[in-house]
Amino acid sequence: MALPYLEAVLGFMIFMYLFETYLDIRQHAALKLPNLPKPLEGVISQEKFEQARAYSIDKSYFHFIHEAVTILMDTAILYFGILPWFWKLSGNLVAYLGLDAENEIIHTLSFLAGVMIWSQITDLPFSLYSTFVIEARHGFNKQTVWLFFRDMFKGICLSILLGPPIVSAIIFIVQKGGPYLAIYLWAFMFVLSLVMMTLYPILIAPLFNKFTPLPDGVIREKIEKLAASLKFPLKKLFVVDGSTRSSHSNAYMYGFFNNKRIVLYDTLIQQCKNEEEVVAVIAHELGHWKLNHTMYSFIAVQILTFLQFGGYTLVRNSKDLFESFGFDSQPILIGLIIFQHTVIPLQHLVNFGLNLVSRTFEFQADAFAKKLGYAKALRAGLIKLQEENLSAMNTDPWYSAYHYSHPPLVERLAAIEEADNFPADKWWKKSSIGLYKSIVAETSSVFRFSS
Numbered sequence: 001m002a003l004p005y006l007e008a009v010l011g012f013m014i015f016m017y018l019f020e021t022y023l024d025i026r027q028h029a030a031l032k033l034p035n036l037p038k039p040l041e042g043v044i045s046q047e048k049f050e051q052a053r054a055y056s057i058d059k060s061y062f063h064f065i066h067e068a069v070t071i072l073m074d075t076a077i078l079y080f081g082i083l084p085w086f087w088k089l090s091g092n093l094v095a096y097l098g099l100d101a102e103n104e105i106i107h108t109l110s111f112l113a114g115v116m117i118w119s120q121i122t123d124l125p126f127s128l129y130s131t132f133v134i135e136a137r138h139g140f141n142k143q144t145v146w147l148f149f150r151d152m153f154k155g156i157c158l159s160i161l162l163g164p165p166i167v168s169a170i171i172f173i174v175q176k177g178g179p180y181l182a183i184y185l186w187a188f189m190f191v192l193s194l195v196m197m198t199l200y201p202i203l204i205a206p207l208f209n210k211f212t213p214l215p216d217g218v219i220r221e222k223i224e225k226l227a228a229s230l231k232f233p234l235k236k237l238f239v240v241d242g243s244t245r246s247s248h249s250n251a252y253m254y255g256f257f258n259n260k261r262i263v264l265y266d267t268l269i270q271q272c273k274n275e276e277e278v279v280a281v282i283a284h285e286l287g288h289w290k291l292n293h294t295m296y297s298f299i300a301v302q303i304l305t306f307l308q309f310g311g312y313t314l315v316r317n318s319k320d321l322f323e324s325f326g327f328d329s330q331p332i333l334i335g336l337i338i339f340q341h342t343v344i345p346l347q348h349l350v351n352f353g354l355n356l357v358s359r360t361f362e363f364q365a366d367a368f369a370k371k372l373g374y375a376k377a378l379r380a381g382l383i384k385l386q387e388e389n390l391s392a393m394n395t396d397p398w399y400s401a402y403h404y405s406h407p408p409l410v411e412r413l414a415a416i417e418e419a420d421n422f423p424a425d426k427w428w429k430k431s432s433i434g435l436y437k438s439i440v441a442e443t444s445s446v447f448r449f450s451s
Contacts, residue, residue, distance in 0.1 A: 003320060003324070004324065005320070005321050005324035005325065005338075005342060006078060006079075006324045006325050006326075008342075009078065009341045009342060009344065010075060010078055010079060012344055012345055013071065013074065013075065013078075013341075013344065014071070014075065016344070016348065017067065017071045020067070020402075021064075021067065023396070023398055023399045023402055023403070024060070024063060024064060024067070024399070026396040026398055026399055027060065027392075027395065027396045027399035028057070028060045028064075029396070030392075030394040030395055030396040030399070031053060031056045031057050031060055031392055031394060032053075032057060033394045036049050036393055036394075037393060037394055037410050039410045039413060039414065040393060040409070040410060043383055043413075044383065044386070044387060044393060045387070048387040048390070049393055051138065051390055052386075052387070052390040052391060052392065052393055053393070053394075054138070055134075055138040055390040056390070056391075056392045058134050058137065058138070059134060062126075062129070062130065062134055066126055069126075073122065078325070078341075081325075081326040083325060083326065083327075083334070083337070084325065084326035084327045084328075085326075086111065086114060086115075087107075087111055087327070087331065087334060089114070090107060090110040090111040090113075090114055091107050091110070093110055093114075094106055094107055094110045104171055104175075104331060104332065105167070105168045105171050105172075107331070108167060108171060108331065108332070108333045109163075109164050109167065109168075111333070112163065112167065112333070116156070116159060120152075120156070127148075128148075131143070131148060132145070132148075135246065138390060139247065140246050140247050140248060140390075141245075141246060142243055142244060142245055142246055142247060143244065143245040143246070147244070147245070151208055151245075154207055154208065158204065158207075166192065167333065169188060170185070170188070170332070170333075170336075171332050171333065173185055173188055174316070174332045175332070181309070181313050182306065182309040182310040182312075182313050183306075185309040185312075186302070186305055186306040186309050189305055189309075190302060190305075193301075194256075197254065197256075198256070201254050201255075201261070201263075205240075209240045209241055209242065209244070209245075210240070210241045210244075211238045211239070211240050211263065212238065212239055212241075213236070213237065213238060213239075214237040214238060214239050214264065215239075218275045219269065219275045219278055219279065220237060222275060222276075222279045223237060223262065223278075223279055223282050224237070226279060226282065226283060226286065226372070227262075227286065230286055230290055232260060232286055232289060232290075233257070233258040233259065233260050234260050234261070234262060235255070235258075235259050235260060235261060236261040236262075237261070237262050237264075238261065238262070238263045238264070239263075239264050239265075239266050239269065240263050240264070240265055240266065241266055242265035242266060242267050243265075243266050243267050243270070246267075247267050247388070248265075248267065248389050249265045249267035249268040249270075249271050249385060249388060249389065250265045250268065251263065251264050251265060251268055251281055251282060251285060252285065253285055253286075253289065260289075262282065262285070264278070264282075267388075268281065268385075271384055271385065271388040272381055272384055272385075273380065273384060274377075276374070276377035277377050277378075277380050277381035277384060278381070279374065279377065280369055280374035280377035280378035280380075280381045281378070281381050281385075283368070283369035283372050283374045283378070284365045284366060284368070284369045284378060285365070286368075287364065287365035287366070287367075287368030287369055288361065288365050290368060291361070291364055291365065291368060293361040293364070293365070296357075296361075297357075297358075297361075300354070300357075304350060308343070311339065311343060312335070312336060312339045315335075315339055315342070316330070316332075316335045316339070317330065321335075321338060321342070322334070322335070322338065325338055352402060354405075355402075355403070355404060355405045358405040358406070359404065359405065359406065359407045362406050362407055362412070363407065363412070363415050366378065366412055366415060366416055367415070367416075370416055375416055378416065379413060379416055382409060382412060382413065383409070383413075386409045391409070392408075393409070395408045
């Protein structure tokens with residue numbers, strides 16, 4: 001008797017939608033609280049709190065609608081057999097154009113072209129509303145409609161340029177991989193990730209933003225001095241014109257081995273009160289590098305990728321699996337898509353674990369910046385970024401534990417105050433205790449961290 005793969009996938013999709021909607025409702029209730037968390041009273045202005053509250057509530061309502069539409073479409077696509085129907089339709093289109101419909105690579109590219117068109121059409125109304133209504137209403141959107149569609153066009157062009165060779169390579173590897181298929185697939189993705197991490201900031205990112213060297217001055221001098229003191233191989237220091245699209249702010253670094261680069265959003269420089277706050281944010285980022293967080297994360301992703309391909313090789317020839325989803329053939333890309341659906345339960349568990357580790361890394365990076373003498377400046381910088389980005393001030397403990405890759409501000413400020421009491425080698429204990437307190441100590445929808 002064939003296993004009910006489709007029914008199991010649909011059941012879990014609906015279960016996860018209901019569970020995450022429950023968490024969203026808890027978070028929505030927290031966002032509507034009229035008062036600041038006690039640790040932020042006197043720290044965040046009431047005006048900024050009201051603005052952040054309104055922004056978060058607007059995004060929350062939008063999220064409810066978007067998720068409801070998404071689960072309806074995804075469920076309908078699977079339940080009514082839209083995937084196998086569209087696969088056959090794409091094959092007919094290939095034949096109509098006089099191409100070889102038996103060539104799986106050509107057939108797959110035709111299928112993906114249709115999927116991309118469908119995705120653009122269904123995502124466009126939500127993207128437009130999010131950008132030109134919600135973000136504009138709260139003063140964040142800076143891009144014009146022309147710039148929005150120009151970026152979308154560039155993204156489509158990149159997909160057309162990069163997608164076919166990558167997909168073709170994957171199909172070829174699966175066809176020829178034999179017993180070492182999982183290793184070959186992982187090796188290909190490993191090399192691809194290295195290539196993309198190298199090319200993206202150099203060739204792709206400049207298509208969307210302008211990167212200019214950070215001008216000489218106090219900020220540049222202090223960042224270079226900090227990097228040198230940590231033996232960070234800083235080669236270039238850029239400012240990116242993030243303000244042309246949004247007033248949200250950020251900073252990041254990239255590069256391999258002795259060719260590291262740091263990028264500051266111009267909005268970050270504009271929003272922080274003084275140079276020390278900007279440098280403190282960079283000290284936090286350098287903490288990730290010094291503590292090998294980026295390397296650990298990269299290794300974790302590689303292990304998960306290999307395990308995922310290993311699982312795929314076990315089911316890729318399962319006739320029952322394909323037939324459960326309405327396919328009378330076993331296309332390679334479809335097999336990967338179906339497999340992704342069948343391991344959704346594991347993916348949710350893995351994502352939860354990765355978020356837990358990510359939050360721990362954030363605490364460690366904050367503690368690292370504090371040890372360098374930037375505690376006061378980092379605290380001021382985090383508060384300023386929270387205010388300027390209108391981030392949620394009140395968060396539900398269950399929601400943040402499940403969704404957040406970064407700790408809420410109240411937790412980070414408290415941790416900065418007590419960082420000296422938690423040695424770096426006790427990070428797991430600290431994270432576990434903190435998570436336990438966050439979820440268990442208060443089961444209502446109000447999260448008030450105080451210790």
